[in-house]
Amino acid sequence: MPEGDTIFLTAKRLHTAAAGRRIERFRALDPRLDRTDVEGAVIDGVEARAKHLLMHLSDGTTLHTHMQMKGKWRIAQRRASPQSTSDAARIVIDTEAVSLICSLVQSARWIDMSRLPVDDWLHRIGPDILSPQFDVVGGARRLLQHAELSIAEALLDQGAVSGIGNVYKCETLFLCETDPRRPATGTSEQRRVELLQTCRKWMLRNLERGPRRTRFGPGGPVHWVYERAGQRCLKCDTLVEVFRQGVQLRPTYYCPDCQR
Numbered sequence: 001m002p003e004g005d006t007i008f009l010t011a012k013r014l015h016t017a018a019a020g021r022r023i024e025r026f027r028a029l030d031p032r033l034d035r036t037d038v039e040g041a042v043i044d045g046v047e048a049r050a051k052h053l054l055m056h057l058s059d060g061t062t063l064h065t066h067m068q069m070k071g072k073w074r075i076a077q078r079r080a081s082p083q084s085t086s087d088a089a090r091i092v093i094d095t096e097a098v099s100l101i102c103s104l105v106q107s108a109r110w111i112d113m114s115r116l117p118v119d120d121w122l123h124r125i126g127p128d129i130l131s132p133q134f135d136v137v138g139g140a141r142r143l144l145q146h147a148e149l150s151i152a153e154a155l156l157d158q159g160a161v162s163g164i165g166n167v168y169k170c171e172t173l174f175l176c177e178t179d180p181r182r183p184a185t186g187t188s189e190q191r192r193v194e195l196l197q198t199c200r201k202w203m204l205r206n207l208e209r210g211p212r213r214t215r216f217g218p219g220g221p222v223h224w225v226y227e228r229a230g231q232r233c234l235k236c237d238t239l240v241e242v243f244r245q246g247v248q249l250r251p252t253y254y255c256p257d258c259q260r
Contacts (some may be wrong), residue, residue, distance in 0.1 A: 004050050004163025005203045005212065008130055010073050011048035012113050014055070014100060017075045018043045021095035025056070033108055043095070050128045050162030054113075062111050064122070065091075071105035096206045129163040130207075136200070140192035143184050151187045152180035153246045155195065164199055168225045170253045171214040172199040179259050180245065180252045225253040233258060 033102035042058040053073070055063040065071065067217060069111040076099045126142055127134055132184050139161045143154040148165070154160060155169045162171075173180050176195050178187070187195075206212050213222035215234070224234055229242035238257040245252050 001210070003090070003165035003167055003203070004048070004128065004130055005206050007048045007051050007053055007067065007163075008207060011046045011053055013075060014053075014073055015046040017098050018093075018095060019045050021097065023093055024096060025094040026092075028108070030090065030108070033091070033110065035110065039069070043093075048128075048130075049122065050125055050130075050158060051165075052122065056113075060112060062102070062113050063091075064109050064111050065102060065105050066107040068106045071103065071107075073100060073102050076101060094165070125158050125162045126160045127162065129161050129196065130203055134200065136193055136196050137189075139196050140189055143187075143192050143196075147183075147185050149184050150180060150245060151178060151182050151184045151192075151195070152252050154184040155199070156246065156250065161196065163203070166250050167197050167212065167226050168203060168214075169250075171224055173252075174225045174255060174259060175214070177258055180254050183258055213259065225255055227253065229253055 020042065022147060023039050026038050035217075038057060038059065038061065041061075044056045044058050046053065046055045048054075051066060052066050053067070055065075057063070065073075078094060078097055078099050090105050091100075091108065092102040111120075111122075118243055127139060129139065142160040143151070143157070145152065145160055148159060149157065152169055152173060154162050155172065158165065170180075172195055175198050176191065178191060178195065184192075202214050211222065215222055215224050221228060221231075221234065225240050228240045231240055232238070233240055233255040236255065236257045240253055240255055242251050242253045244250065
């Protein structure tokens with residue numbers, strides 16, 4: 001699943017390319033999503049809310065997409081002939097200059113932001129860790145809302161704090177020398193604040209660079225532990241290990257010596 005920084009950059013690119021442009025043709029593979037009545041509407045803007053992407057139109061409707069594991073948006077120069085809608089390209093939006101193509105997305109819908117029910121999942125997501133208004137102390141307290149979770153699972157709980165994915169979970173726990181199996185409720189508030197500050201710092205830093213990385217230097221791995229199981233820890237030379245956690249069995253990479 002794309003991390004919050006990926007969605008943030010995707011929204012920024014889509015907004016730059018398409019905001020203020022009129023939709024000339026809209027096609028979707030899902031007939032429930034396909035609407036010709038949005039043709040002629042102007043794309044007012046595109047924004048990210050954690051791992052959700054919202055495209056707001058001048059007619060008051062919003063296209064909400066969630067990328068899940070493989071979905072992605074790309075921008076192409078508008079061709080003379082219309083873009084085709086294939087199984088990979090689930091949504092194609094043609095403007096006079098560019099085409100916006102959404103591929104492999106599993107979750108997409110039209111919504112009216114002003115009429116969303118209070119129990120809608122967009123209302124249920126926690127504060128976005130990349131938001132300029134993000135409250136680190138408040139976020140640290142929200143990590144405790146499910147007492148049964150480990151600290152690693154709590155960091156991935158999008159209802160507590162949204163935008164953190166598996167890469168930043170693993171790297172943040174390593175950088176803060178925290179055992180991923182420690183109960184969230186057994187992790188001090190000071191440590192939870194440190195975890196969120198560290199995670200936010202690296203996510204913001206990666207908004208300004210190329211491929212995501214949490215380790216900088218002349219050569220060598222771009223991550224400290226993520227996807228490095230069986231390799232030597234770059235701090236203590238212990239072998240990095242991996243195990244699976246949570247309902248979704250997400251892999252957690254960690255150093256058993258640095259993260260006792």
